[in-house]
Amino acid sequence: MSKVPSSPQSAKQDALQIEFNKGLCSFINNSPTPFHATAELAQHLDAANFIALDESEEWSLEAGKNYYVTRNQSSLIAWTQGSAPLVEQGMHMLGAHTDSPCLKVKPQADLYEHNSWRLGVEVYGGALLNPWFDRDLSLAGRVHYKNSEGQVAFAMVDFKCPIATIPSLAIHLDREANSKRSINPQTDLPVLLACGDKNQHKALNDLLMDQLNHCDSKPTNILDHELFFYDTQPASVVGINGDFIAASRLDNLLSCYVGLTSLIESAQQVKPSWSLLVCSDHEEVGSCSAVGAAGPFLQQTLQRLLPNTENFVRAMSRSVLISTDNAHALHPSHADKMDPNHSPNINGGPVIKVNANQRYASNSETQAMFRSICDDTQVPVQTFVVRSDMSCGSTIGPITAAELGVKTLDVGMPTYGMHSIRELAGSRDPLWLKTALVQFLARAGQ
Numbered sequence: 001m002s003k004v005p006s007s008p009q010s011a012k013q014d015a016l017q018i019e020f021n022k023g024l025c026s027f028i029n030n031s032p033t034p035f036h037a038t039a040e041l042a043q044h045l046d047a048a049n050f051i052a053l054d055e056s057e058e059w060s061l062e063a064g065k066n067y068y069v070t071r072n073q074s075s076l077i078a079w080t081q082g083s084a085p086l087v088e089q090g091m092h093m094l095g096a097h098t099d100s101p102c103l104k105v106k107p108q109a110d111l112y113e114h115n116s117w118r119l120g121v122e123v124y125g126g127a128l129l130n131p132w133f134d135r136d137l138s139l140a141g142r143v144h145y146k147n148s149e150g151q152v153a154f155a156m157v158d159f160k161c162p163i164a165t166i167p168s169l170a171i172h173l174d175r176e177a178n179s180k181r182s183i184n185p186q187t188d189l190p191v192l193l194a195c196g197d198k199n200q201h202k203a204l205n206d207l208l209m210d211q212l213n214h215c216d217s218k219p220t221n222i223l224d225h226e227l228f229f230y231d232t233q234p235a236s237v238v239g240i241n242g243d244f245i246a247a248s249r250l251d252n253l254l255s256c257y258v259g260l261t262s263l264i265e266s267a268q269q270v271k272p273s274w275s276l277l278v279c280s281d282h283e284e285v286g287s288c289s290a291v292g293a294a295g296p297f298l299q300q301t302l303q304r305l306l307p308n309t310e311n312f313v314r315a316m317s318r319s320v321l322i323s324t325d326n327a328h329a330l331h332p333s334h335a336d337k338m339d340p341n342h343s344p345n346i347n348g349g350p351v352i353k354v355n356a357n358q359r360y361a362s363n364s365e366t367q368a369m370f371r372s373i374c375d376d377t378q379v380p381v382q383t384f385v386v387r388s389d390m391s392c393g394s395t396i397g398p399i400t401a402a403e404l405g406v407k408t409l410d411v412g413m414p415t416y417g418m419h420s421i422r423e424l425a426g427s428r429d430p431l432w433l434k435t436a437l438v439q440f441l442a443r444a445g446q
Helices: 008-029 034-047 204-214 250-267 297-305 309-317 364-377 396-404 429-442
Strands: 051-053 066-071 075-080 092-097 102-113 116-124 137-147 152-158 191-195 219-231 236-238 244-247 275-280 320-324 351-353 382-384 407-412 414-416 423-426
Touching: 008 236, 008 244, 008 250, 008 429, 034 051, 034 066, 034 075, 034 137, 034 152, 034 250, 034 275, 075 250, 075 297, 092 250, 092 396, 092 429, 102 204, 137 204, 152 204, 152 219, 204 219, 244 250, 250 275, 250 320, 250 423, 250 429, 275 297, 297 309, 297 396, 320 364, 320 396, 320 429, 351 364, 364 407, 364 429, 396 407, 423 429
Parallel strands: 051 066, 092 275, 092 320, 320 407, 351 382
Antiparallel strands: 066 075, 075 275, 102 116, 102 219, 116 191, 137 152, 137 219, 236 244, 244 423, 351 407, 414 423
């Protein structure tokens, strides 16, 4: 059977989608931790002529320029200076988060026992633990050390190659593994690096010293670290028709990348609007930190743009935030887990997330705004409401709305296996969301 040729418009859209997903996969592969994700965001912003600011310095901002600032090397805020006064125009904002559920290395992690060398870990966030077994794992994060001048310094490290695994217990030794398997994080999750006597191996700190020496950091001793294991299998487009994107950390690096590219494209307009992207750390553990959405980072940054309290309140009343985080897709094997009328499909378009108990911050005003944008840009849109006999997760949306008093919408990409070590999203949905978000940013003040 001959294939019906694509129309020129369809072929162009397919090419844009392929290129966009290639950039998305590269971004995810280069971002194994929040520290690396923030550095990757900053690198893209630098290339787009955004100006890096230091929180500890006095800011001198100019109309028509674009800026960004980071905190803790794990959260970032970037914005465009609009052509109209902020107090009159208000700001259209996008929110996402840089962290993902994973396994974090303990401070004194080395475990030498039973002819094995393992590292003890804590579970970070609400991770789906079963998929972490029998994967090729690597290690990345941030290390603080004393340098040759006696100063405290830090560097990001990434072993990149597979250095560890968590082997499963054989079915012969656990006959009920397929029906009653439970996981004890303390005893079942220490990550295996090597076998043999203790004296045959370096300790973790020695491995970190080797990594720092490769970075030309001139360390004298390790002081502390924040390290996370991650799956080395790269992000990829999968499925017989290329329908899916499979990757670690889709929740929520997918939204970080879509927000980043939307902001950069918005900043290239002839008359850019006041637009902002905030990518916060610690969402998966409640957001209550100096760099989380429940902390002061965003509010303090905005107050530096508008130090006058009355002008700040006026600007926020004219502003809107879209919190972008992943949404649950209708799973073909578990359709009963969804409300029949609110069951988003993969590649069915971005999802408006609604919850009567304010686990999501969407309301009829912000929902109508987004539906209108999607209608104007020919982007399909879906709605998720959790079953009435189940509870749902939450996002930075309600937290930021409560902190700033800003109108807020929660949207996301339909996803399978959320919080697994490898999640699955649609290959067409990300570009659709970007199309809608670019239009949203362009409409500030309208």
